[in-house]
Structure formats: structure tokens, C-alpha cells
Amino acid sequence: MPHDGGSGAAGVDPEQLWLRPAEPRRGRRPSFSREVITAAAVALADAEGLEAVTMRRVAAEVGAGVMSLYSYAPDKETLLELMVDHVSGELSVTDAPTGDWRADLKAIAHLQRAHMLRHPWLPAVLSTRRVPGPNTLAFLERALAVLRPTGLDGAAKLEVFAQLTAFVAGHVTHEIAQAAASRSAERAAAEARYLAAVAADGRHPELAEALSAPGRSPAPEATFTRFLNRLVDGLDAD
The missing domain is CATH 1.10.357.10 (Tetracycline Repressor, domain 2)
Structure with a gap:
């Protein structure tokens, strides 16, 4: 089952996360993307601290049901990986x-x-x-x-x-x-x-x-x- 918590990044599959494109579940295509979800999580963390970043809160920020996020980030640990790499894009030299x-x-x-x-x-x-x-x-x-x-x-x-x-x-x-x-x-x-x-x-x-x-x-x-x-x-x- 997807979840908000986790004990570390050891459970994140790097091949699944970085080498395979994020695919939404079957059905109507959602109006958001992994990039949108990640940006919303980063904005929350910047404004309110990491404790504010939960899958439910991020879903609310992008106007989605929480279950629909799990196709892009199955748990908070994966979301944190996405957040770190998202902001690392600011370090381009x-x-x-x-x-x-x-x-x-x-x-x-x-x-x-x-x-x-x-x-x-x-x-x-x-x-x-x-x-x-x-x-x-x-x-x-x-x-x-x-x-x-x-x-x-x-x-x-x-x-x-x-x-x-x-x-x-x-x-x-x-x-x-x-x-x-x-x-x-x-x-x-x-x-x-x-x-x-x-x-x-x-x-x-x-x-x-x-x-x-x-x-x-x-x-x-x-x-x-x-x-x-x-x-x-x-x-x-x-």
C-alpha cells in the first residue's frame, strides 16, 4: 500500500524512479504531472517546513484526489527524492x-x-x-x-x-x-x-x-x- 511515511530512501527503486517515465493510472488523464506535484511539495516545504508535506496535503494543493498521486509518487520517500532533484536544477553551472x-x-x-x-x-x-x-x-x-x-x-x-x-x-x-x-x-x-x-x-x-x-x-x-x-x-x- 502507498503511504506517507517511511524509514529512508532505501526502499526507493532508482531505475523505476529515474529511468522510466511516470505514467498515470488508466482512465481519464489527470490535469497534473509529476513535475506539478513535486513543485507543489517543494513550495509547501519552503513555506511551512517538511512536516507540512504529506501526500494528502500535496494532493489538495494540486486539486487532486490523494490516490491519484500514487501513480507518480507511491510514498513520501519517493516524493522527497523528487523534491531534492527538483531543487537541484537550480544549481546549474x-x-x-x-x-x-x-x-x-x-x-x-x-x-x-x-x-x-x-x-x-x-x-x-x-x-x-x-x-x-x-x-x-x-x-x-x-x-x-x-x-x-x-x-x-x-x-x-x-x-x-x-x-x-x-x-x-x-x-x-x-x-x-x-x-x-x-x-x-x-x-x-x-x-x-x-x-x-x-x-x-x-x-x-x-x-x-x-x-x-x-x-x-x-x-x-x-x-x-x-x-x-x-x-x-x-x-x-x-
Whole structure:
């Protein structure tokens, strides 16, 4: 039976999903498509969070009966795969790699960050996706081309891209949480007082020294760039 839940992408058949066209059930041709269904699910997730995306809710958004959706997406896990690949189409890059693989890899990371900030549900979903679709594969192809000058073998290049994506996803998750927390001036002031007290208690000299160091720009873009530079500049291409 089709269902809304699921324990992960392991049950999704990639051949069925990506190599065979979605066919509606017999009968009157519906007025929607897999693309329309996926776009509606993405819009819901962007506006209300991933919890809002159920087969019943998506069906209502496209003006269809819920059972008619199952010909295109038999369960929520399949729908999530479709959503990830749908938004991956936004990551299209047409310029050829420059040959400076570190600079190109950083550019990819900045694209990914902007992409995940547009779709805040994406970092959590990426941790369980294992069935890359055509748009995702196109972006992966770009990353592998960027890494060609490193001389790394194929497995290592895949690992570097996975490491980069995991870093971006984790950073964006933290960034979103910090932005939400900073909206409370009272909480921010309490945290500052707490850290000042800890630094002055004499039991945390390393922390006290770190907190007394000149500050760096707290702007999200600048913070991301600093962390990214440390990661990419430290990669070993041997």
C-alpha cells in the first residue's frame, strides 16, 4: 500500500524512479504531472517546513484526489527524492572550471549554501538521500570536473564532494538556528553574560584567552567563508 511515511530512501527503486517515465493510472488523464506535484511539495516545504508535506496535503494543493498521486509518487520517500532533484536544477553551472580547483570548489560551496538557505528543509533531507536524480547528477558531474586537476582517484573525489556537502549542510543548519535564536535580544544578552562569567571564573583559561581575542565579522557570509577556507585550503590533493 502507498503511504506517507517511511524509514529512508532505501526502499526507493532508482531505475523505476529515474529511468522510466511516470505514467498515470488508466482512465481519464489527470490535469497534473509529476513535475506539478513535486513543485507543489517543494513550495509547501519552503513555506511551512517538511512536516507540512504529506501526500494528502500535496494532493489538495494540486486539486487532486490523494490516490491519484500514487501513480507518480507511491510514498513520501519517493516524493522527497523528487523534491531534492527538483531543487537541484537550480544549481546549474555552465561556465567551465577555471583549473584552480580550490577556488572552484569554494564557489560550489557558496552555491550550495545559498541553495540550502532558499530551501531550509534541504539539509536534513540530504542526510538520508541515496538516489541521485538527473539534476543532482549534473551538479555532481560539475564537482568532479572541478576536482580533476587534483589527481585524486574517483573514490577520493566523491569523498571530497560528500565532505563539502556535509559541511555546507551542517553550517546552514547551524546558521538557521542561530538566526532564530538571535531574534531574542533577551536570550542573546543572557548568553553574553554567561560567557563573561565563565571566562572570569579562573577555571577556563583557554576559553578566556579565546574570548579576549579580537573579534571577527559575525556576518553569516563572512563566517561561512572563513570556515570554508579552512576546510578547502587544508584538503590534501596527494
